Amino acid sequence: MNAMGESLFDKIWARHSLAEEGGKTLLYIDRVVVDDVRASQVLKNLDRRGLSIRRPDLAVVVMDHSVPSFPKLSAGSSAFIDAARAAARQHDLRLLDVGDAEQGISHVAAPETGFVLPGSTYLCVDSHAPTVGGLGALGLACGSSELEHVLATQAMWIRKPRQMRINLDGALGVGVCAKDVILHVIGQLGLEAARGMALEFAGRVVAAMPVEARFTLCNMAVELGARSCVIAPDETTFAWLAQHRLAPQGDLWNRAQGDWQGMRSDLDARFEADLTIDCTALAPQITWGTSPAQVAAISGHVPTAKEAGLDETSWQRAVTYIDLAPGAALAGTKIDRVFIGSCTNARLSDLESAAQVLAGRKVADHVTAVVVPGSRTVARLAQERGLRDLFMRAGFLWGEPGCSMCAGGGGEKVAPGERIVSTTNRNFENRQGPGVRTHLASPASAAAAAVMGQICDPRALLAKG
Incomplete structure (x- = not known):
């Protein structure tokens, strides 16, 4: 009897699985992002428990939630920013500080620097961590206590979710973009459609999208209830990544790209739900x-x-x-x-x-x-x-x-x-x-x-x- 094909999610999961116990998997986490709101307290708790950060080189503290849009007009955010800055420096963590050349929102800055790569796992205390799935990475959200555990061990216990695929067929018209697509999908399927599931977007519409549009799809997959969301990396992905500073270079890039080309669902991969939505006649959308x-x-x-x-x-x-x-x-x-x-x-x-x-x-x-x-x-x-x-x-x-x-x-x-x-x-x-x-x-x-x-x-x- 032939083995059943694997989905992209299955392949990433298998590569990062360290152990199985009680129906859960101990999953290795490649990259950890700590935002400014949680950084100080999470790092203080690690100190209080006598725990060190296992891989400081794989973690980054990002200033995003507390950054004032208009500094001269804003007040009240500096306490979080000052505390996060001090905590990051104390623990020798890379810091994307206010004013730094690469600072930004976690799920924007991390991919565009090359800190997140196809086939990798990414963790952040923010529900929209699955955004990085637009690169073919597995983004997972967690709570503050779980973040402490991951910083100390570089792994997390998690139950493997059921899987769902949504094929977006057709072609988008002028003035219609990824945000319109995902709003339409959510409107058609509802907030519970992918509750707790690992979602994959595929189809002709996705293949035609630039990487940044794919981020939008994966970002709002959370509003379908998805635990994570991925899109298979392709030549569009590789061209986008090649422009970014932390992406592999030289022979390492060639080997990485060769590996990433296999990061896609097999033709006979099975999903608990496999849906197709035609986007040909889609018009710009807005919530009412x-x-x-x-x-x-x-x-x-x-x-x-x-x-x-x-x-x-x-x-x-x-x-x-x-x-x-x-x-x-x-x-x-x-x-x-x-x-x-x-x-x-x-x-x-x-x-x-x-x-x-x-x-x-x-x-x-x-x-x-x-x-x-x-x-x-x-x-x-x-x-x-x-x-x-x-x-x-x-x-x-x-x-x-x-x-x-x-x-x-x-x-x-x-x-x-x-x-x-x-x-x-x-x-x-x-x-x-x-x-x-x-x-x-x-x-x-x-x-x-x-x-x-x-x-x-x-x-x-x-x-x-």
Whole structure:
């Protein structure tokens, strides 16, 4: 009897499995990222327990959650930053500090430096750690106590999850991007579709995407409930990686690339769920409620409870909070703010997408628009290519690299009742501030909303040039 083929996830798992016990696997972790919010306490706890860091060379402390977007206007973040900085230096850990050339959001900075590679395992105390799956790496989130264990042992006990594959078929039209795809997928399948599973994205749409778009898919796979998410590395991946400083060099690169080419699911690999979604007719998407799954085409309307597939209580709570009437057109809804940033959509290609819409245009007078690059590398490249000047001429505020307004941080406050179009990954009640009404959308759609002062389809502006 022939052995069953392996998935990409199976192959990474097998390479990192150290032991099996009680239904769990002791999994070796290649790279560990410690963010500024947890660094001080986690490292103090290790000292208190008399534990040393097993591989300091494989860990990095990143300043992201507490970094003020506008330092001159912000206060209150310095305590976390100062404590994280002191803890990293005390333990001789690599530190991506505020102002450093490679500092940025964990899931943006780690891949773009080459710190994360295909087939590797990556751990971070942040639910969106699976973002790095866009490179073919296995990103896992954990709690602070588990992070202490991993820093001390370079391994973690984990139960191997069930697996799911989503094949994205067809081709995307102009003005439709990865954010629209993943919002559509979440809307179609729901928040529980991949609960606790290892998800793989595949298909023609994925193969045609640049690496940075793949990061967006894997980032928001978490909103499907996925424990992790991977996309098989290919020539697009290798070309992207070759540009980054910590990627292997010379003969080591050749050997690594040869190995990575086998990092894909076998044709006879089995998944507990194997779905196909046709994206050919997909239009730009935007959320209408208080969940990433409450989403529709921008050209659509606020659904009834029946149309949304929700119970009356949940639906009523969502439309009451977001303050939109059932049947109301989404396009034309007046907004107050726009935010372009976060680990979902703050890479160079995201800024380029928004810039295509903004070129030669101005932000509406009543709109406050903010753009925060995902890393200092992104900020530097954006400046070199004239994007920073373009955004600022259009009327955007340009912030310092970090997580910023994703969870209402960064020092930029949104008033209760204000409506914001945001490129972040979550739109729960009060996520971006008490009473703030968040609509998730792509960078292009956010830029279009900033210009028009209302929710609108970016394709209309792109067509005008």
